[in-house]
Amino acid sequence: MKILSVHKYYFDRDGASRYQLEVNRLLESAGHEVIPFAMEHPENLKTPWSKYFVSPVETSRVTHALGGLRTFGRMLYSFEARDKMRRLIAEAKPDIAHVHNIYTQISPSILDALQEAHIPAVMTVHDYHLVSPNYMLWKDGRHANLRGWGITRATLSRFHKHSYAASFAQTLSFKLHRALRLYDRGISKFLCPSEFVAREMIAAGYPENKVQVLPHFIDASKIEPSQGGDGSVLFVGRFVEEKGVRFVLDLAKKMSNTKFILAGDGPLGEEVRARARGLLNVEVTGWLGREALALAYARASVVIVPSLWQEVFGLVALEAMAHGKVVLVSDRGGLPEVIEDGVSGIVLPSGNVQFWKGAIERALANPKKIQDLGKTARKRVETIYASQKHLVALEQVFNGVRSDYGLF
Numbered sequence: 001m002k003i004l005s006v007h008k009y010y011f012d013r014d015g016a017s018r019y020q021l022e023v024n025r026l027l028e029s030a031g032h033e034v035i036p037f038a039m040e041h042p043e044n045l046k047t048p049w050s051k052y053f054v055s056p057v058e059t060s061r062v063t064h065a066l067g068g069l070r071t072f073g074r075m076l077y078s079f080e081a082r083d084k085m086r087r088l089i090a091e092a093k094p095d096i097a098h099v100h101n102i103y104t105q106i107s108p109s110i111l112d113a114l115q116e117a118h119i120p121a122v123m124t125v126h127d128y129h130l131v132s133p134n135y136m137l138w139k140d141g142r143h144a145n146l147r148g149w150g151i152t153r154a155t156l157s158r159f160h161k162h163s164y165a166a167s168f169a170q171t172l173s174f175k176l177h178r179a180l181r182l183y184d185r186g187i188s189k190f191l192c193p194s195e196f197v198a199r200e201m202i203a204a205g206y207p208e209n210k211v212q213v214l215p216h217f218i219d220a221s222k223i224e225p226s227q228g229g230d231g232s233v234l235f236v237g238r239f240v241e242e243k244g245v246r247f248v249l250d251l252a253k254k255m256s257n258t259k260f261i262l263a264g265d266g267p268l269g270e271e272v273r274a275r276a277r278g279l280l281n282v283e284v285t286g287w288l289g290r291e292a293l294a295l296a297y298a299r300a301s302v303v304i305v306p307s308l309w310q311e312v313f314g315l316v317a318l319e320a321m322a323h324g325k326v327v328l329v330s331d332r333g334g335l336p337e338v339i340e341d342g343v344s345g346i347v348l349p350s351g352n353v354q355f356w357k358g359a360i361e362r363a364l365a366n367p368k369k370i371q372d373l374g375k376t377a378r379k380r381v382e383t384i385y386a387s388q389k390h391l392v393a394l395e396q397v398f399n400g401v402r403s404d405y406g407l408f
Contacts, residue, residue, distance in 0.1 A: 002033045049088065306350065
């Protein structure tokens with residue numbers, strides 16, 4: 001099968017990009033041909049198909065110059081992306097498209113090109129962009145869904161990048177795409193990593209028969225599990241408010257006799273490092289490479305995922321489980337679905353320092369329980385989240401939508 005893999009980036013930049021690249025490799029290992037379509041970027045992987053990639057637009061900062069207008073136009077509807085997709089289709093002749101994040105950098109205009117060529121599209125949902133203008137359902141330090149807000153109210157709230165212009169652009173593009181039903185018409189199946197995301201999609205008005213749950217996967221065979229640890233607590237992730245990194249520092253301050261390792265970086269990096277300098281039990285490593293991160297997992301006794309926002313899934317939790325670690329997760333979004341509470345991990349109330357402090361102390365005081373939970377977590381990964389299981393399910397979805405299109 002020839003599969004178009006459509007995502008805004010074609011390199012390992014974030015969780016969605018990592019999933020896209022890993023599922024591409026999984027599909028290729030099964031004999032499928034994967035053809036990428038993305039935005040031009042200096043870090044993109046090499047591919048002969050890059051001649052069809054769309055030109056870059058500025059998204060990291062808000063600008064009111066010509067570049068900002070180009071980005072705004074791209075968000076609404078990109079004729080360039082649609083035309084380049086048409087040309088790619090003409091040469092590659094794909095059987096199906098697997099769509100990931102296309103919102104700002106590419107736009108849903110490509111779906112029109114796919115429909116014209118009678119090529120079905122399946123979309124993996126990586127965030128809440130199809131549900132609300134604020135695609136993380138997060139505003140001012142708390143959960144917020146702005147789907148029902150008008151353009152003026154949403155713009156004045158400056159929910160996106162603390163900017164009136166950026167908030168206006170996000171809201172207008174969201175409402176325009178919903179009014180034109182571009183995703184409703186252009187996507188045959190929405191694959192949601194968790195039941196939570198599926199419920200949000202259905203509540204937003206997407207047809208229930210188009211929404212299907214397909215959890216992410218991990219190839220545990222490439223990871224050597226290591227139960228136990230040295231008594232330390234590990235946090236892996238971006239240093240942003242919604243990931244709970246400030247909460248981790250609050251915990252560390254309350255637990256001065258417990259070592260905390262923070263592996264990551266991000267917008268709050270300077271604040272985190274400044275606070276850590278005043279805490280002798282905190283080590284901030286920055287982003288770690290694959291081998292160094294594996295050593296960090298091996299060293300830790302407990303891994304924590306204290307997210308404050310409604311996590312779509314929880315890839316860090318899955319990775320920790322593959323390493324045979326007990327993982328404590330917050331009760332936000334799809335996170336509680338990744339583990340089996342009390343069996344292969346522990347679910348705790350988000351943002352409650354006392355609950356988390358007590359749970360970590362109880363876990364560290366019982367090494368046998370830590371090892372047992374870690375072993376069960378590893379088995380859960382090897383069964384429920386196995387890569388081959390994901391591949392079979394994905395192929396079934398692809399074949400199903402192609403059959404619905406009359407392509408068999």
